[in-house]
Amino acid sequence: MQPLTRVEGRAIPLGLKNVDTDIIIPAKWLKTISREGLGAGAFEALRAEPGNVIDDPAYAGANVLIAGDNFGCGSSREHAAWALGDLGLRVVIAPSFSDIFSGNAVKNGILPVVLPQDAVDRLLEVAREGQPITVDLESQTVTTPYQDRFTFTIDPFRRECLLGGLDEIGLTLARAEAIGTFETARTAAQPWLMRGTGA
Amino acid sequence: MIRGHHPTPRMMEPIMASRPRTLYEKIWDAHTVETRDDGTAIIYIDRHLVHEVTSPQAFEALRVAGRPVRRPELTLAVPDHNLPTTARVDAAGKAVPIADPESAAQLAALEVNAPAFGIRYIPATAREQGIVHVVGPEQGFSLPGTTIVCGDSHTACHGGLGALAFGIGTSEVEHVLATQTLLLQQSKPMEVRVEGDLGPGVSAKDLILHIIGQIGAAGGSGYVIEYRGRVFEQMTVEERLTVCNMSIEAGARAGLIAPDDVTFAYLKGRPMAPQGAEWEAAVAYWRTLHSDDGAIFAKSVVIDAAAIEPSVTWGTSPEDVVAIGGRVPSPADFADESKRVAVQKSLDYMGLTPGTAMTDVPIENVFIGSCTNSRIEDLRAAAAVLKGRHKADNVRWAIVVPGSGLVKAQAEDEGLDKVFIEAGFEWREPGCSACLGMNPDKVPPGERCASTSNRNFVGRQGPGARTHLVSPAMAAAAAVTGRLTDARELA
Numbered sequence: 146m147q148p149l150t151r152v153e154g155r156a157i158p159l160g161l162k163n164v165d166t167d168i169i170i171p172a173k174w175l176k177t178i179s180r181e182g183l184g185a186g187a188f189e190a191l192r193a194e195p196g197n198v199i200d201d202p203a204y205a206g207a208n209v210l211i212a213g214d215n216f217g218c219g220s221s222r223e224h225a226a227w228a229l230g231d232l233g234l235r236v237v238i239a240p241s242f243s244d245i246f247s248g249n250a251v252k253n254g255i256l257p258v259v260l261p262q263d264a265v266d267r268l269l270e271v272a273r274e275g276q277p278i279t280v281d282l283e284s285q286t287v288t289t290p291y292q293d294r295f296t297f298t299i300d301p302f303r304r305e306c307l308l309g310g311l312d313e314i315g316l317t318l319a320r321a322e323a324i325g326t327f328e329t330a331r332t333a334a335q336p337w338l339m340r341g342t343g344a
Numbered sequence: 345m346i347r348g349h350h351p352t353p354r355m356m357e358p359i360m361a362s363r364p365r366t367l368y369e370k371i372w373d374a375h376t377v378e379t380r381d382d383g384t385a386i387i388y389i390d391r392h393l394v395h396e397v398t399s400p401q402a403f404e405a406l407r408v409a410g411r412p413v414r415r416p417e418l419t420l421a422v423p424d425h426n427l428p429t430t431a432r433v434d435a436a437g438k439a440v441p442i443a444d445p446e447s448a449a450q451l452a453a454l455e456v457n458a459p460a461f462g463i464r465y466i467p468a469t470a471r472e473q474g475i476v477h478v479v480g481p482e483q484g485f486s487l488p489g490t491t492i493v494c495g496d497s498h499t500a501c502h503g504g505l506g507a508l509a510f511g512i513g514t515s516e517v518e519h520v521l522a523t524q525t526l527l528l529q530q531s532k533p534m535e536v537r538v539e540g541d542l543g544p545g546v547s548a549k550d551l552i553l554h555i556i557g558q559i560g561a562a563g564g565s566g567y568v569i570e571y572r573g574r575v576f577e578q579m580t581v582e583e584r585l586t587v588c589n590m591s592i593e594a595g596a597r598a599g600l601i602a603p604d605d606v607t608f609a610y611l612k613g614r615p616m617a618p619q620g621a622e623w624e625a626a627v628a629y630w631r632t633l634h635s636d637d638g639a640i641f642a643k644s645v646v647i648d649a650a651a652i653e654p655s656v657t658w659g660t661s662p663e664d665v666v667a668i669g670g671r672v673p674s675p676a677d678f679a680d681e682s683k684r685v686a687v688q689k690s691l692d693y694m695g696l697t698p699g700t701a702m703t704d705v706p707i708e709n710v711f712i713g714s715c716t717n718s719r720i721e722d723l724r725a726a727a728a729v730l731k732g733r734h735k736a737d738n739v740r741w742a743i744v745v746p747g748s749g750l751v752k753a754q755a756e757d758e759g760l761d762k763v764f765i766e767a768g769f770e771w772r773e774p775g776c777s778a779c780l781g782m783n784p785d786k787v788p789p790g791e792r793c794a795s796t797s798n799r800n801f802v803g804r805q806g807p808g809a810r811t812h813l814v815s816p817a818m819a820a821a822a823a824v825t826g827r828l829t830d831a832r833e834l835a
Contacts, residue, residue: 161686162682162686163686165661165799167802167804168803172781172782173781173782175397175398175425176426176447176449177450178400178449178450189803190802214562215561215562215565215595218562218595219593219801220780220799221496221497221511222398222513223398223401223513226513242565243595244565244566245510245511245513245597248516249513249514249515252513252515253515300383301383302380302382302384302527302529313515313519313527314411317522317523317525318522320378320386321523323386324377324386324388324414324523327377328388328524335625335626336622337618337622337623337625337626338390338487338490340417340616341391341415341417341418341419341420341616342417342463342464342485342616344484
């Protein structure tokens with residue numbers, strides 16, 4: 146995973162609330178067996194509308210997306226995070242995120258930034274002026290050229306994973322012994338739990 | 345950095361915990377391998393369901409990294425999302441090829457990956473095949489008190505058995521395959537307490553739609569919901585699965601209903617459930633799985649069951665719920681500016697005018713199926729309305745997609761297939777079908793569908809499709825009259 150420390154650039158002022166993962170990437174794009182190329186299907190229905198913000202040349206090259214409450218709700222499809230990454234986005238700012246989406250985002254080097262609605266509204270204004278937004282994960286701040294400065298909180302483990310570009314599976318495999326101990330105790334105490342399909 | 349637990353899992357400790365715990369906290373504690381200082385825990389995963397859409401990239405990553413599957417017997421693979429629901433074998437008994445090359449490639453990948461990694465695979469042509477969330481409980485693979493995951497958000501469904509079940513992304517699918525655990529932050533426990541009883545003709549689906557309408561599409565974000573109250577105790581397992589299934593539509597990653605004798609009776613004798621002395625031990629353990637008196641919920645919502653009528657959605661979020669006797673709302677009805685904008689967009693997409701009676705909304709398509717409502721009781725409820733009746737002329741397309749081959753066989757034994765066919769429905773093979781339209785079953789642009797599925801998102805049932813979420817009886821009633829209808833009028 147590509148580490149993320151500081152992102153500076155244009156932001157797409159989407160602003161909508163309850164942006165579900167079917168909006169981010171419709172089901173027909175899920176038939177792929179690859180993680181690549183999903184940007185082409187990102188926000189497909191939205192981008193069919195003339196003058197939509199995603200394809201607006203004013204926001205070309207944006208690496209930040211600003212949205213409303215409950216971003217990424219619905220399906221667990223990680224394709225949503227892959228699609229946003231393929232569009233070049235590294236940060237999504239919103240008042241709230243769905244639990245599954247924010248986890249998927251972090252695992253793909255995309256930072257979900259939670260800020261209060263008034264801060265999000267201000268950043269939407271700045272973005273619509275075409276001004277850059279700076280997101281710094283180390284200092285946990287979002288700043289603008291107008292001296293706006295918002296601080297955000299993030300789960301420390303997610304922050305560590307993003308800053309270091311860490312492989313979570315590698316981290317867990319390093320604890321294989323503890324997992325083995327847990328399994329041994331469980332097999333002795335409740336063997337039926339460990340049978341699964343082999344019941 | 346790491347705090348180890350005593351090697352004996354917490355589940356074997358006496359019930360006298362230091363403080364009263366919720367059901368969620370009990371299951372969480374029993375699966376904690378260890379907790380890091382930052383609060384992230386390694387949580388053991390008991391059961392993993394895999395389907396063809398969210399797994400190929402995970403298997404490929406394992407292959408590239410040279411990592412094996414740690415506990416193949418704890419994963420079960422079933423194709424469901426892409427499968428056409430038309431006949432799977434021809435007259436000669438040969439498998440019918442899948443026309444869509446991308447769907448075919450994805451299905452083929454699962455068929456190769458599962459056995460290559462030692463995982464039990466139920467093929468598309470097997471009687472046991474079905475939607476993962478129907479198959480898991482039906483096979484006794486899903487059990488009370490277990491942690492169950494799947495690369496599918498409706499995994500919340502299995503909470504109806506008292507399991508902590510939630511959807512995960514593909515990176516987490518890979519994590520579970522490689523380690524049989526996940527790195528998780530604990531959610532907060534939330535209680536949805538329903539007081540009183542549901543009126544006649546008001547179903548579990550009406551109840552959960554009403555709950556989502558009350559708490560909103562993000563009302564459960566960051567929480568695991570436990571549904572409490574005598575309504576749930578009186579429900580069958582099928583009804584409990586319907587309720588928990590849609591927890592994700594309220595933003596909660598999981599929903600739970602405490603297991604009881606109804607749960608145990610449902611599971612006893614199922615192929616992958618414990619047998620004999622192990623069954624007795626399991627039931628004794630399962631009886632400890634309830635929230636203790638005095639356990640603290642971080643959030644509590646109380647719902648009056650008697651006030652609930654059959655529910656229907658009017659918009660493009662599952663929170664857009666109204667009673668069937670109600671009317672299409674106006675943006676002006678909402679205080680929040682961003683919600684007003686969203687409502688107007690929804691109404692434009694849905695082609696609805698504020699103030700229209702819901703029962704005046706015509707319907708061209710009816711879909712009975714999905715992991716929310718494709719079990720035998722759902723088909724019985726729909727068939728009870730349709731018996732001796734026929735779909736209206738303006739209903740162009742009406743299909744029933746049973747949740748599994750076993751549900752289909754049971755329904756055929758009961759003669760339900762004939763009721764549906766005589767009413768003008770198509771009787772299909774099991775799968776996810778028109779819930780999300782990954783297979784050929786789609787609703788055409790601009791047309792409406794009375795659907796027993798779980799999401800009314802823009803384009804969910806096909807580009808431009810307009811979805812109204814309803815119960816199986818309500819979907820059947822809409823088919824008969826050709827408009828959204830209170831099923832109680834046809835009882």
